[in-house]
Amino acid sequence: MTGQEQRWPLEGVRVLDLGQLYNGPYAGFLLAHAGADVVKVEPPGGEALRDRGGGQPSMALAMLNTRKRGITINLKSERGRALLFDLARQADVFLENFAPGALARLGVRAEDLMAANPRLIYASGTGYGLSGPSRDNLAMDLTVQAVGGVMSINGTEDGPPLKAGLAICDFLGAVHLYSGIMTALYERSVTGRGRFVEVAMQEALYPALASNIAGLYRNGWKQPPRRGNKHPNRGSSPYNVYACRDGHVAIISVREVHWTNLLKLMGREDLLNEPRFETQSLRAQHEDEIDALVEAWTSRHGRDEAVDLLREHRIPAAPVRNLEEVTADRHMHERGMLHDVDDPILGRIVLNTSPLRFAGTPPPEIGDWPDVGEHQVEVLHDWLGLDEAAMKELERDGAFE
Amino acid sequence: MTGQEQRWPLEGVRVLDLGQLYNGPYAGFLLAHAGADVVKVEPPGGEALRDRGGGQPSMALAMLNTRKRGITINLKSERGRALLFDLARQADVFLENFAPGALARLGVRAEDLMAANPRLIYASGTGYGLSGPSRDNLAMDLTVQAVGGVMSINGTEDGPPLKAGLAICDFLGAVHLYSGIMTALYERSVTGRGRFVEVAMQEALYPALASNIAGLYRNGWKQPPRRGNKHPNRGSSPYNVYACRDGHVAIISVREVHWTNLLKLMGREDLLNEPRFETQSLRAQHEDEIDALVEAWTSRHGRDEAVDLLREHRIPAAPVRNLEEVTADRHMHERGMLHDVDDPILGRIVLNTSPLRFAGTPPPEIGDWPDVGEHQVEVLHDWLGLDEAAMKELERDGAFE
Numbered sequence: 007m008t009g010q011e012q013r014w015p016l017e018g019v020r021v022l023d024l025g026q027l028y029n030g031p032y033a034g035f036l037l038a039h040a041g042a043d044v045v046k047v048e049p050p051g052g053e054a055l056r057d058r059g060g061g062q063p064s065m066a067l068a069m070l071n072t073r074k075r076g077i078t079i080n081l082k083s084e085r086g087r088a089l090l091f092d093l094a095r096q097a098d099v100f101l102e103n104f105a106p107g108a109l110a111r112l113g114v115r116a117e118d119l120m121a122a123n124p125r126l127i128y129a130s131g132t133g134y135g136l137s138g139p140s141r142d143n144l145a146m147d148l149t150v151q152a153v154g155g156v157m158s159i160n161g162t163e164d165g166p167p168l169k170a171g172l173a174i175c176d177f178l179g180a181v182h183l184y185s186g187i188m189t190a191l192y193e194r195s196v197t198g199r200g201r202f203v204e205v206a207m208q209e210a211l212y213p214a215l216a217s218n219i220a221g222l223y224r225n226g227w228k229q230p231p232r233r234g235n236k237h238p239n240r241g242s243s244p245y246n247v248y249a250c251r252d253g254h255v256a257i258i259s260v261r262e263v264h265w266t267n268l269l270k271l272m273g274r275e276d277l278l279n280e281p282r283f284e285t286q287s288l289r290a291q292h293e294d295e296i297d298a299l300v301e302a303w304t305s306r307h308g309r310d311e312a313v314d315l316l317r318e319h320r321i322p323a324a325p326v327r328n329l330e331e332v333t334a335d336r337h338m339h340e341r342g343m344l345h346d347v348d349d350p351i352l353g354r355i356v357l358n359t360s361p362l363r364f365a366g367t368p369p370p371e372i373g374d375w376p377d378v379g380e381h382q383v384e385v386l387h388d389w390l391g392l393d394e395a396a397m398k399e400l401e402r403d404g405a406f407e
Numbered sequence: 408m409t410g411q412e413q414r415w416p417l418e419g420v421r422v423l424d425l426g427q428l429y430n431g432p433y434a435g436f437l438l439a440h441a442g443a444d445v446v447k448v449e450p451p452g453g454e455a456l457r458d459r460g461g462g463q464p465s466m467a468l469a470m471l472n473t474r475k476r477g478i479t480i481n482l483k484s485e486r487g488r489a490l491l492f493d494l495a496r497q498a499d500v501f502l503e504n505f506a507p508g509a510l511a512r513l514g515v516r517a518e519d520l521m522a523a524n525p526r527l528i529y530a531s532g533t534g535y536g537l538s539g540p541s542r543d544n545l546a547m548d549l550t551v552q553a554v555g556g557v558m559s560i561n562g563t564e565d566g567p568p569l570k571a572g573l574a575i576c577d578f579l580g581a582v583h584l585y586s587g588i589m590t591a592l593y594e595r596s597v598t599g600r601g602r603f604v605e606v607a608m609q610e611a612l613y614p615a616l617a618s619n620i621a622g623l624y625r626n627g628w629k630q631p632p633r634r635g636n637k638h639p640n641r642g643s644s645p646y647n648v649y650a651c652r653d654g655h656v657a658i659i660s661v662r663e664v665h666w667t668n669l670l671k672l673m674g675r676e677d678l679l680n681e682p683r684f685e686t687q688s689l690r691a692q693h694e695d696e697i698d699a700l701v702e703a704w705t706s707r708h709g710r711d712e713a714v715d716l717l718r719e720h721r722i723p724a725a726p727v728r729n730l731e732e733v734t735a736d737r738h739m740h741e742r743g744m745l746h747d748v749d750d751p752i753l754g755r756i757v758l759n760t761s762p763l764r765f766a767g768t769p770p771p772e773i774g775d776w777p778d779v780g781e782h783q784v785e786v787l788h789d790w791l792g793l794d795e796a797a798m799k800e801l802e803r804d805g806a807f808e
Contacts, residue, residue, distance in 0.1 A: 013594075015590045015591060015593065015594035015602070016593070018597075028617060032614060035614070036586065040590050058625075064618075064621045065617075065620060065621040065624040066617040066618050066620070069614065069617045069620065069621075070617055134738060135742055137741075137742055138738040138739075138741045138742045139737060139741065140736075140738035143725070144723045144724075146659065146723070148657055148725075149657060149723065149724075151657075152648070152655075152656075152657040152725040152726060152727045152728070153725050153726060153727075153728050153733075154728075154733060155728060155729065155730050155732075155733035156572065157636075157648065157657070157727045158727060158728065158729040158733075159572035159573060159730065160569075160571055160572035161562075161572070162569075165563070165566070166636070166648055166655060167648060167655050167727045168561075168562070168563075168636060168648075169635075169636050169648070169657075170571045170572070170573070170575070171561035171562070171571070171619065171633065171639075172557065172560060172615050172616055172618070173615065173617070174571070174573075174575060174615065176615075177579070177614065177615035177617075178578070178579070178582070181579070181582045181583055181586060181611075182582055182762050182763060185437065185585050185589060186763040186764070186765070188586060188589035188590050188592075188593055189417065189441050189589050189763060189765075190416060190765065191589075192416065192417070192592045192593045192596065193416035193765075195593065195596030196419075196596075197414070201416070201765050202765070202766035202767070203763065203764065203766070204764045204766070205762055205764065206742075206762065206764075208738075208739070209739065209742075209759075210582075210762040212733070212739070212745075212759055212762070213433060213436070213470065213471070213578065213759060214573050214574065214575065214577075214578035215573055215730065215733070216429060216466075216470045216471060216574070216578075217465075217467050217573070218572065218730060219466060219470065219730055219734060219757075220459075220465045220467040222730045222731065223466040223756060224459075224466070227731060229729045229731055232572065234569060235558075235567070235569060235570050238572075245549075247553070247558065247567055247568060247569075247570070249567065254568050255553075256549055256550060256552075256553040256570075322545045322547070322550065323545075324544070324545065324550035324553040324554050325553060325554060326553045326558045327553070327554050327559060328556065328630045329559060329616065329619060329620055329630050330623065330628060330629065330630055331556075332554075332555060332613070332616070333620065333623070335541075336540060337535060337539040337541035337542075337609075338539075338609070338610065340538075340539045341536055341538055341539045341607075341610075343607075343610045343613065344613075356620075358610075358613055358614060361583050361606055361607065361610040361611040361613070361614070362583060362586055362587040362590060362604065362606060363587070363604065363605045363606065363607075364587070364590075364591065364602050364603070364604055365603035365604070365605070366602070366603070
């Protein structure tokens with residue numbers, strides 16, 4: 007769009023990514039796919055996602071670690087820690103999502119790393135942050151969903167509080183962590199100095215509850231019942247997910263014309279002047295009746311047929327798609343977000359690039375995900391100029407295996 | 408931690424925030440709370456969140472727009488558009504989340520803005536992006552949840568696909584949009600030139616489905632049934648949300664000792680050598696039986712009492728809290744994330760700062776959210792040096808109201 011040179015935004019930025027599972031690794035993924043040189047640092051044997059039964063890595067490991075190079079460091083050895091410090095002197099970013107204090111207990115303290123390299127951005131992703139009374143509470147995606155309020159607003163009125171089906175706290179934390187890193191990198195271009203940045207998953211989640219907290223406020227600061235797929239504040243109807251012959255369709259009515267068009271499409275012109283359904287607010291009051299009416303129509307149609315008809319009649323609607331469909335999405339494949347990949351270990355899979363698009367520069371190739379320690383020689387040579395003899399000595403001294 | 412001066416990372420950065428509802432405004436919020444000068448640009452009368460019945464703004468408007476200054480511009484008038492271009496020449500960032508092509512149809516085209524100011528970062532947040540066959544599909548949080556796969560993995564096996572209770576696509580899109588802006592700002596410090604950045608909500612959502620897509624892969628690329636609060640891949644038990652006398656508690660067993668400690672806590676030492684429950688994998692096979700066992704215990708206790716007992720016995724557990732509790736969370740208040748505020752319009756509410764924490768600099772004050780056009784005079788003076796007479800003329804010519 008603007009005739010940029012073919013340059014990736016983070017070319018020349020060096021990252022030590024000590025991330026594990028989802029939170030840290032997705033921050034590192036965004037750095038790698040924006041062009042940074044990201045080195046994934048794992049303990050000997052690899053991080054937790056490496057073995058999800060039978061020595062087979064989780065496909066999530068592949069999704070979150072493409073374009074990274076892999077090395078191992080044994081942080082329990084003095085030589086391993088010294089090696090990490092040597093690398094940190096050459097790095098722009100050091101990121102990790104260990105529990106608060108875990109790295110420091112091994113002797114790797116943020117203040118020492120930043121003293122060794124005052125330009126270093128040190129980024130910490132945790133469940134609750136590095137201060138405060140909840141600091142050391144268990145922080146898995148599930149527990150943060152519980153204490154953070156997600157479960158209380160997800161699900162149906164007659165069912166229990168329900169966890170969101172995706173690891174939303176991990177990923178909201180991760181992209182905020184990337185945000186903090188980039189903010190600090192920008193600041194460094196002004197001040198010349200690094201920063202210690204931290205993001206707590208619970209805090210990264212909180213603003214995403216804005217519409218729910220607005221509902222709490224409107225309800226006199228008392229939590230309203232869960233509403234399943236219905237309008238959260240009983241504000242309009244139809245607004246729901248409706249069963250079709252072979253799936254489901256989401257339908258929303260925002261304006262008057264959506265409702266009248268829907269009546270025409272369903273062959274229910276007899277209801278055009280029905281006083282009970284005359285306004286948005288009246289229809290919302292009769293939502294169960296309207297939902298039954300709409301589902302009587304959708305259940306006679308296939309999902310895609312229903313969506314086509316609804317769109318033709320300019321009624322807001324969308325098909326409920328499963329992950330087989332999402333990973334095959336023609337639109338995301340055409341845009342270069344998704345790629346079919348023949349992975350030497352996992353076989354035929356779909357991998358994605360970054361959601362951040364910079365006009366004028368195509369996204370970099372998806373690239374490979376590293377095997378444990380795959381780039382040990384290459385990285386230690388590139389970053390530290392070590393030769394084979396020096397590396398053998400480090401290995402002998404237990405810095406890595 | 409590192410003796411930084413008391414400086415906010417984005418001091419001196421000027422932002423035109425044409426965001427509306429959640430997606431754009433949260434990106435602008437993160438900029439404002441990192442220290443940027445963010446001007447919220449609204450049409451005369453204000454954006455959609457300004458009136459949620461009775462002329463009362465949504466509390467979400469307050470949550471997402473603190474520390475911004477507010478002006479209005481009538482983009483349907485030529486003078487209004489010219490004023491926007493004048494401001495864009497002084498800006499570092501221009502962000503908007505209109506539907507694809509909507510601003511261009513008004514005569515405000517990204518390429519013209521960037522030609523007028525080659526250092527400008529132009530950031531576009533949309534549902535599906537600015538290219539590809541789905542570009543113009545309806546993009547509300549609900550429809551993106553439907554087509555993006557969230558509904559297919561949220562809910563219970565015997566229930567319908569369920570939308571996540573929070574506006575997850577809006578917010579994942581928003582924080583990726585902020586990420587794109589910061590990446591481009593950093594790049595500009597190297598190249599001296601701006602960038603056009605775009606983020607699609609559907610693409611911002613996709614990586615957050617990594618664990619679900621890994622489950623799809625493990626299941627032979629066929630979507631497994633929804634699992635409610637149970638372990639997504641039948642990998643361990645107990646792993647669920649259990650009813651207490653007065654609420655719910657989430658309990659997870661990761662290691663053998665969690666299970667044996669739980670049996671002791673529940674007074675069920677008789678099951679310590681039960682062959683059916685001998686390994687994680689055997690327990691997972693008998694998850695319904697184990698869930699009944701655990702709930703028989705939790706249902707005899709209050710939620711907080713159960714959590715205390717579980718934590719004392721070092722069993723991973725967390726209370727399911729509602730939003731009244733979350734907004735009152737002592738930890739987040741102590742960390743300065745949440746603040747009780749007496750709002751002149753909304754009354755006593757809780758507002759939050761940014762999840763991005765930079766050591767050495769306390770987060771800025773929460774600040775106020777702007778009334779429609781509240782800072783018209785101030786901003787046009789600060790950014791453009793306009794005097795009262797010039798502003799009166801602009802108003803007379805319809806640039807704003």
